[in-house]
Amino acid sequence: MIAGFTEAEQRDAADPLGKFRARFSLPEDVVYLDGNSLGALPSATKAALDDAVAKQWGCDLVTSWNRNGWIDAPQRIGDRIATLIGGGPGEVIVTDSVSVNIFKLLTALVRQRPGRRTILSEAGNFPTDAYVAAGVADTLDLTLRLADRDAILAALDDNCAALLLTHVHYRTGARFDMAAVNAAAAERGIPVIWDLSHSVGAIPLDIRGSGSEYAVGCGYKYLNGGPGAPGFVYVAGPRQAAMQPAMQGWMGHIAPFDFIDEFTPGQGMKRFLTGTPPILSMLALEAGVGSFDGVDLAALWQKSSQLFNYFAALMAQNCPEFTLVTPTDPLQRGSHISFAHRDGWPINNALIARGVIGDYRTPDIVRFGLTPLYVRFTDIWRAVDTLAAIMQSGKWQRPEFSAPSTVT
C-alpha cells in the first residue's frame, strides 16, 4: 500500500466542494476517473426522466410540446450552458451531436468565404473533427490541411476559410491559448471554430472576452448529460444572422408550424436546429447541467488543479515508470491527466478489473478525468495505490488484459 491515505482524507475533509458529490449516484466500489468521457449520473436525472416519461409523455402526450416546454428545450438548456462558457442569452442552442454541429458551422462559414479554399485543423485532433472537416472539404471542393499543434499559427494564410481547433486536447489535455489564436486568426480574417468538448464544465471559459465567435461542445462529458447527450452550438450574437448551414430542417424554420414549402431561417440560433430533438436525452442533459447550479467555476478549477498536482506527485513517487504528458502549467491544460506507458492498454484493463475506471487512448496513453464535482482526493489515492499494486504484481501482463476491444 502506498503512503499518504490519511493526508488524502484530510484533503477531502477540507474540500469546500466535497458536498457536491452527494448530487451524484456513484457505485461505492468504483473509483470513477472517466467523467471526461461519460459524466457520472446526477441523482436528479432519475426524477427528471421519470417525470418526462411517466407524466409528460405518458399522460400529457403530444400536448407536452407546449405544456411541458419541450419545444423550447434547445434554447432553454442552451441559455444555461451559455452561463458556463461566458456567453450571453440566445448565443447557445442545444442540438444534434458535436459532429453534426461542426458540419453546420463549417459549411456556413466556408460558404461565406468563396475565395478561400482551405480548412485548417490540427493533426491528431479528436478524429471526428477532422472527419467532418474532410467531408465538408470533399463536398465543397476545398482542401483540408492538418498542421501540427505548434505549426498552426504559422499555417494561417489568406486562403484559409476556417480554422477548427479543439480547445483542450483529448489525449494530452493540452490547452490552446484561445485569445491568442483568435487574435492571430482575426488578423487574417479567418473564423475560428472552437470544439469545447473537453473544456465546458471543466475550466472557466470567457468565450466572449476571448474574442471567440463560433464554438461547439459536448453534453455527455463534464456536463453529465448522459450517454450521447446532445451537443451545443455557440455563435456570438452579431454573427448569427449571416449563418446559413448547408443542412436546414423544419425545427430551424422561422415558423415550422406554418408548414410552408419555402425555408426561411429562424431568428438567431434557432436556425441551427434541424429535425425534432431527442427530448428524453435533452431533458437528461438539462438535469446534468443542473449539477452545476450554485457551483463557483473558479473554485471548481482550483480543485481540479489540486487534484492534478496531487495525482502527479503520487505518480512520480509511486509509479515512476509512467511519463506525465499533460502540461503542468494550469493555464496550458484542461481537467484530465494523461500518462504514457507502452503497455497502457493492458494496464488500463487491469485497472478497470480492480474498479478504477480511467481510459486508454491509442497508442500509449492512460487518461484520468478530474471532475471536481464528484472526484475526491481519496479517489486519486486509491487509483495510484491500485496502479502501483498492479505494476508491482505484474498482473497486468495476464493475457485477458491484452484482449482487443472495439471500445475503450
Next chain:
Amino acid sequence: MIAGFTEAEQRDAADPLGKFRARFSLPEDVVYLDGNSLGALPSATKAALDDAVAKQWGCDLVTSWNRNGWIDAPQRIGDRIATLIGGGPGEVIVTDSVSVNIFKLLTALVRQRPGRRTILSEAGNFPTDAYVAAGVADTLDLTLRLADRDAILAALDDNCAALLLTHVHYRTGARFDMAAVNAAAAERGIPVIWDLSHSVGAIPLDIRGSGSEYAVGCGYKYLNGGPGAPGFVYVAGPRQAAMQPAMQGWMGHIAPFDFIDEFTPGQGMKRFLTGTPPILSMLALEAGVGSFDGVDLAALWQKSSQLFNYFAALMAQNCPEFTLVTPTDPLQRGSHISFAHRDGWPINNALIARGVIGDYRTPDIVRFGLTPLYVRFTDIWRAVDTLAAIMQSGKWQRPEFSAPSTVT
C-alpha cells in the same frame, strides 16, 4: 349522444388485437388519436429506461458501451426495424433525425450523378423534406423542383439526380404507389428516397419487393419510440458501398477507436453514423419497437382499415359538415384519417379540452391517427360523439379555442 356505442363495444370485444393495448400506459380519461405524431408510451419503456439510467449509466458507467451493448444499438435496433419494412439484416441503421438522414442520403446520391442538376420533390410535402433538399441544392449548385403530387411522374427527366417523396402524406394520408414510382424513376436512372415517417409501423411494407433502394423513417410516430426518438436510414445492400454522405463523423469510421486522422467509411450502413448517438433516446426507441413483437402487420393494417371505415361512417352520419380528405381506397392511404373544416383550428382545440387528442394541420385539416395497437372502436365512437357535441353546442367558437399557438 350519438348512436352506436354498444356496437363499438361489440367491435372491441371481437378485436383480436385488443389485447395489445395493455402494452401501453395511456391515461384513462383521454382518447388518444395522435399516435401518428407522438406514439403512446409503451409500459416496457419505463423499465428499459430505469435500467439504462440506474444500472447501465449509474453503475456500469462508461464500460456500458461494451458491457451493455450501447455501441451496437444503432445496428441492433435497425435490424428490428428492418423486419417491419421488409428489409434485410444490415440494411437499416438508427441514427440522428429524419431531417439529418435525408441530408446524408441526398448528398451521397447527387454526388454520384454530377451531370444531373435537379432534385425533385412534392410541393406541399412535409416541409422538412423540402427544406433539407433546398439546403442540399443551394450548397451543391443544384435546383430543387417541387411538383404537384399528380405531376411527379411527368416531371422525371434525365436532369434529375434524386427524387424525394414521402410515402404517406402527413396531411391527407394519401399514399404513393411505391413500386410504380420506383419503376418510373428507374427508367430514367433516378434514385428515389422514400420518407417512411407515416408508413413504418402503420402499413405493411415490402421495401425490397417494391424495388426501393433508399429510405428514411421516424422513430417517434407509429414506432412509439418517445418524443424526438432517433430516425433510421435504409439502403439496399448492393447500394451501400457506393454511398458517401457529405457529413461523416467518427462513429461512421471503419475503426473509430483507432483515432486516426484519415476517414475510411465503416462497412455497410455504419457509414451513416456521425456523432455519438443519444443512448437514452435510442433505448426508449428499442422498447418502442418492441411493442410490435409478435404482432401480425397484416392484421394490424386490417384493423386500421376497419377503424378508418368506422370513423368515416360515424362522421358522415353525425358530423356531415366535415369533408373527408383521405382517400377511401385502402391501397391509396396510410393509417390516419383527415377531415377538412374551415374552423379546424378552434375545433381541434375544443376537442383537446374535452380529452380527445387529434391534431390540426394548416390551413383547415383535423387529423386523427389510427394506431391499431392501442386505439379501440369505442375511442373512435367517443371522438365522434365529442365532436358532434362540440359542433352542436357551438362551444368551439369561444375565444380561448382560437388563440394562436406555436405548436399544434
